[in-house]
Amino acid sequence: MFRSKRGSSVPSRIPAASARTSPIRIFTLKLTFLALFLVIGLRLVQIQVIEASLYQGIARKQYEAKVALPATRGNIYDSKGKILVSNSMYVSFGVDPAIVGRDAPAIARRFSRVFGKSSSEYLKKISATNKRFVWLKRRVKPDYAKKINAIEFEGLIQLNEPQRIYHYDHIAAHVIGFTDVDNNGLTGTELQFDENLRGTDGYVIMQRDGLGRKRPSVDYPRVEPINGNSIVLTIDLEYQAIAEEELRRGIEQNKAESGLVIMMDPTTGEILAMANYPPVNLDNVSGTDPSLMRNRIITDMFEPGSMFKIVTASAALEHDLVTPEQNFFAENGKYIVKLGHGKSRTINDIHEYGTITFQDAMELSSNIVMAKVSDLIGVESLYLTARNFGFGTETGLELPGEVSGELKKPNQWSGTTLNSIAYGYEVGVTPLQITLAYAAVANKGVLMRPHILKQVLNENNEIIVETRSQVIRQVISTTTAQTLTSFLVGVVERGTGVSAKVKGVSVAGKTGTSRKFVGGKYERGSYTASFAGFFPAEDPKVMCVVMLDNPRVGGYTGGVASAPIFRAIIEKVIATCARFTKKSNAAIAGKQPMAIPDVRTLRTDVAIDVLRSQGFRVKTLGDGKFIAGQSPAPPMKLSSDGLVKLTTTAADETMAGGYTVVPDVRGMTIRRAMNRLAMRQLDVEVAGSGIVVDQKPRVGQRVKIGACVSVRCQPKDLSALMVH
Numbered sequence: 001m002f003r004s005k006r007g008s009s010v011p012s013r014i015p016a017a018s019a020r021t022s023p024i025r026i027f028t029l030k031l032t033f034l035a036l037f038l039v040i041g042l043r044l045v046q047i048q049v050i051e052a053s054l055y056q057g058i059a060r061k062q063y064e065a066k067v068a069l070p071a072t073r074g075n076i077y078d079s080k081g082k083i084l085v086s087n088s089m090y091v092s093f094g095v096d097p098a099i100v101g102r103d104a105p106a107i108a109r110r111f112s113r114v115f116g117k118s119s120s121e122y123l124k125k126i127s128a129t130n131k132r133f134v135w136l137k138r139r140v141k142p143d144y145a146k147k148i149n150a151i152e153f154e155g156l157i158q159l160n161e162p163q164r165i166y167h168y169d170h171i172a173a174h175v176i177g178f179t180d181v182d183n184n185g186l187t188g189t190e191l192q193f194d195e196n197l198r199g200t201d202g203y204v205i206m207q208r209d210g211l212g213r214k215r216p217s218v219d220y221p222r223v224e225p226i227n228g229n230s231i232v233l234t235i236d237l238e239y240q241a242i243a244e245e246e247l248r249r250g251i252e253q254n255k256a257e258s259g260l261v262i263m264m265d266p267t268t269g270e271i272l273a274m275a276n277y278p279p280v281n282l283d284n285v286s287g288t289d290p291s292l293m294r295n296r297i298i299t300d301m302f303e304p305g306s307m308f309k310i311v312t313a314s315a316a317l318e319h320d321l322v323t324p325e326q327n328f329f330a331e332n333g334k335y336i337v338k339l340g341h342g343k344s345r346t347i348n349d350i351h352e353y354g355t356i357t358f359q360d361a362m363e364l365s366s367n368i369v370m371a372k373v374s375d376l377i378g379v380e381s382l383y384l385t386a387r388n389f390g391f392g393t394e395t396g397l398e399l400p401g402e403v404s405g406e407l408k409k410p411n412q413w414s415g416t417t418l419n420s421i422a423y424g425y426e427v428g429v430t431p432l433q434i435t436l437a438y439a440a441v442a443n444k445g446v447l448m449r450p451h452i453l454k455q456v457l458n459e460n461n462e463i464i465v466e467t468r469s470q471v472i473r474q475v476i477s478t479t480t481a482q483t484l485t486s487f488l489v490g491v492v493e494r495g496t497g498v499s500a501k502v503k504g505v506s507v508a509g510k511t512g513t514s515r516k517f518v519g520g521k522y523e524r525g526s527y528t529a530s531f532a533g534f535f536p537a538e539d540p541k542v543m544c545v546v547m548l549d550n551p552r553v554g555g556y557t558g559g560v561a562s563a564p565i566f567r568a569i570i571e572k573v574i575a576t577c578a579r580f581t582k583k584s585n586a587a588i589a590g591k592q593p594m595a596i597p598d599v600r601t602l603r604t605d606v607a608i609d610v611l612r613s614q615g616f617r618v619k620t621l622g623d624g625k626f627i628a629g630q631s632p633a634p635p636m637k638l639s640s641d642g643l644v645k646l647t648t649t650a651a652d653e654t655m656a657g658g659y660t661v662v663p664d665v666r667g668m669t670i671r672r673a674m675n676r677l678a679m680r681q682l683d684v685e686v687a688g689s690g691i692v693v694d695q696k697p698r699v700g701q702r703v704k705i706g707a708c709v710s711v712r713c714q715p716k717d718l719s720a721l722m723v724h
Contacts, residue, residue: 071199072162073183074228076176076190078237079270079454082609085176085190087162090139093148097126097134100155107153111136114147138181139163168605170279172240174295175233175399175452178282187293189231189452191400196456199228229464232455234270239263239542241606242572243275247546250565251277254551256529261569262297262431266439266534266543268469269448271397298395298402301428302547305514306365306496306558307532308424310437310484313362313370315377315385317480322376324359324483328369335368339415347371347419350557362487363495365511367423374422379410382421388475389437390447391429397450405429424514435545438532441488442508442540445481447472489537499563500533502570508540509533509566511558516550526550531562535570544569572672575634576602576610593637596644600627600668601676604648617643624648628676629664662709664699665692673711683708 076085095107104126105119112119115137125134137144139161150158164179177188185194202225243261251259263273274297280288294300316322333352338344349366361369374382386392392407406428408417420426432450440447449470456465476484488508491497496511512530515522530547534540544566551561576597597614599607604620607627611618616638628649632638660680665673673692677684685708694712697703 069202069204069223069225070161070183071201071225072227073164073179073199074197074230074457076197077230077232078235078240079233079272080236081232082237083167084172084233084235084237085167086165088165089142089160090163091142091145092135092138092140092159092161093150094133094135094157094159095126096132096155096157098132098155100126100153103153103155107136107156110148110153114144115140133157164282166282168237168241169283170281171237171244171606172235172274173280173282174276174293174297175235175240175274176282177293178285188295188399189233192398193231193453193456197228197231200226202226227459229459230457230461231453232457234272234452234454234467235274236272238576238606238610239273239573240275241603242569242576243273243544244277244279245601245603246565246568246572247275247277248279250546250561250568251548253553254548254561255553256548256551256561258296259546259548260297260431261544261546261565262435263542263544263569264435264439264450266442266448266540269436269439269450270454270469271450271452272542274452295399295401297431298397298399299430301403301405301430302528303425303427303514303517304429304434304530305424305512305528306367307434307438307510307512307530308421308427308429309362309365309370310441310510311386311389311391312374312377312382312422313358313484313487314389314441314476314480315382316358316373317483318385318476319377319381322358322373324357324487326358327355328358328361328366328372329355330361330366330368333368335371337371337419345416347423359487359490362510363490365491365496370422371419374418377422379413379418382418383407383410385475386421386427388447388473389433389440390472391427391433391437395430395432395436395450397432398453402432403430405433424512431545431547434530434532435543438510438534438545439543440475441481441484442534442543443481444478445474445476447475485537488533492533496557496559497531497533497563499559500531500566500570502535502567502574505535505570505574506537507533507535507570508537509563511563513557513559527556529556529558529561531558531566533566542570542573568672572602593639596630596632596634596636596638598630598634598667598672599646600630601672602627604646607646611644611646615641617641618646619643620646620648622648633664634667658705659702660705662695662697662699662701662703665695665709665711666699668692677709681705685710687712 072087075083075087077083093111100107104123108119108122108126111117111122122136125136145158148156148158150156162183164183166176175188177185177190179185179190183198185191185197190197202223204222243263247259247261250256259277261273261275262271264271274295276296278292280292285293330349330353332354333349335347336344337347347368349368351364353364353366356364356366356369358369358373360366386407392405394402394404408426417426436447436450449472451467451470453467455463455467458464485508488510489506491511492500492507492509497509500507500509510532512528512532514528514530515524516526516528517523518526528547528549529551530545532545534543546562546565546569548561548565550556555561576599594614596616597610599610602610604625604627608618608620626649627646629647631645638644660682662682663676663680665676668676668691674684682703683706687710691713692711693714696710697707
């Protein structure tokens with residue numbers, strides 16, 4: 001600062017250079033602001049014009065959501081229209097983590113209180129994802145909707161979802177299969193026909209209101225779900241229930257590890273029943289060993305043993321190499337075969353037979369005679385016959401997981417293969433393949449393609465697909481089939497299969513016993529016991545195969561362990577199934593008296609179905625799982641719309657102090673009577689054979705658990721029950 005001469009203060013001067021730069025700075029600043037405005041403008045154009053649809057979509061996601069409308073899965077029916085699997089509408093709960101906000105702890109506490117899990121588990125589900133939707137609970141009964149009350153909480157969503165209902169617990173479980181939580185088929189028919197059953201999901205666009213709750217938007221389209229088609233199986237519920245019940249009892253009595261039964265119509269190829277044991281409860285498959293879910297009838301192969309002799313006999317008879325009366329020396333039970341180079345092998349029979357006919361060899365199941373006959377047949381002919389029966393190839397049954405078995409080509413056969421295959425070793429077959437082979441014999445030499453799908457129905461129950469029976473080929477001549485049938489009848493009448501014999505019914509069948517091949521060697525004391533048969537032999541209606549793994553009590557052979565189960569199945573089928581009982585349309589129309597099926601010891605639901613299918617009205621007394629008695633009792637007759645009263649019981653009927661009540665077993669077969677008494681934990685002493693006509697102690701008497709009940713039996717002619 002400078003002073004004037006007068007001593008007054010004056011402002012200092014601004015340098016000239018500074019004055020010149022000030023307009024430049026201002027211009028630069030203006031230019032910068034202009035550039036910024038230009039950038040902002042261009043960005044706004046990009047957002048609102050060029051990329052408008054993208055950001056509109058992002059904005060919509062803040063207040064809109066696309067919610068799936070699940071399709072209802074199709075039903076599954078048995079061949080007579082009885083519903084096996086249907087659906088029920090359940091509720092599911094989920095949350096939108098982005099808007100659930102402060103309600104998350106309250107939601108977690110509510111779910112913890114209702115469903116019994118810790119609240120931290122639900123909080124973890126809500127916070128552990130960046131998704132806009134997460135499930136908290138799937139498919140619970142509708143009653144839970146009131147307990148949760150989703151409208152109280154922001155972001156909590158309630159949806160209705162269909163849930164599979166299996167009407168008969170474990171019955172036909174391995175055939176039906178099951179679904180996952182999203183109703184996708186995982187096994188069995190649920191998987192095989194998933195595309196038909198599942199339908200197509202729809203959707204609805206939901207908008208959130210101010211509280212975050214989802215509401216349907218009228219501004220957006222709603223796509224309705226297309227429900228799935230329904231499936232009708234060839235399975236007959238009555239046959240299936242009988243097969244499973246008798247298989248269970250047979251396994252328990254023989255202390256076997258597992259077992260299976262398959263039944264089919266030999267003339268059409270329709271599968272009537274497929275039973276596997278141990279059973280699986282479709283209503284609770286979580287935690288079940290996956291190996292138990294296999295349908296071993298098609299997924300497992302085994303060496304069939306003597307049941308394969310049907311192939312050897314077919315080849316020999318078809319090529320006129322032997323006659324039924326031709327004699328063979330059975331080497332008194334021990335046959336040493338020289339293989340060359342100083343080696344040999346020994347083929348044994350269980351019994352020491354001398355000279356027997358070829359028919360005797362089949363009836364008595366001689367390995368030695370079959371080995372000798374195979375030398376006459378030769379490698380090529382035996383292989384081609386086995387191949388024509390379908391061994392070594394998949395059958396094409398409409399179920400997942402089928403294997404082809406193992407039939408080596410002739411150039412892979414060793415020096416022992418020809419003789420071994422002749423009596424069922426060095427060959428791997430599935431139970432279904434062996435069933436089809438015997439069914440071909442029953443069907444006059446014609447091999448049918450098996451099928452388990454009968455019809456596909458649309459939502460209006462109109463048939464859109466129907467399976468027709470299909471002939472594969474004529475395997476053997478009608479004459480050869482008739483000769484083999486006479487052999488198989490002889491097996492049951494006087495051979496190794498006498499335990500399958502039923503009074504008044506002509507049964508054709510064959511036993512099989514094979515040592516199991518485990519860990520690269522045949523395991524001593526480990527066997528598969530089998531029986532294959534059909535009836536009536538003169539006009540076959542049903543083909544049935546029974547197999548047990550490692551029976552431990554009573555005997556390990558097919559004739560001892562499996563044939564009695566086959567017989568029990570036949571007896572119950574004949575006594576209860578409409579196909580084998582006299583039930584003319586005239587009698588029904590005129591309400592003429594007709595024989596009442598014997599449903600005692602059957603499951604309650606199955607017994608009701610059996611009676612109703614024949615026109616009877618039913619009243620049950622009690623809420624037990626099994627039928628203890630019925631009134632009127634068989635063989636009484638009743639008009640077709642008459643009332644049958646059923647007394648139910650639980651499997652374990654004991655009283656205080658270790659006592660029980662003697663049930664009425666009169667009129668039952670021996671096996672059924674023994675099962676009925678076993679349900680009461682009573683021992684049994686049998687006199688005679690056939691049907692129980694008397695018992696002691698008297699019916700209704702109070703006795704100690706473990707007491708012995710004596711039953712007297714007499715033969716009963718069942719031929720009157722057959723439809724010819």
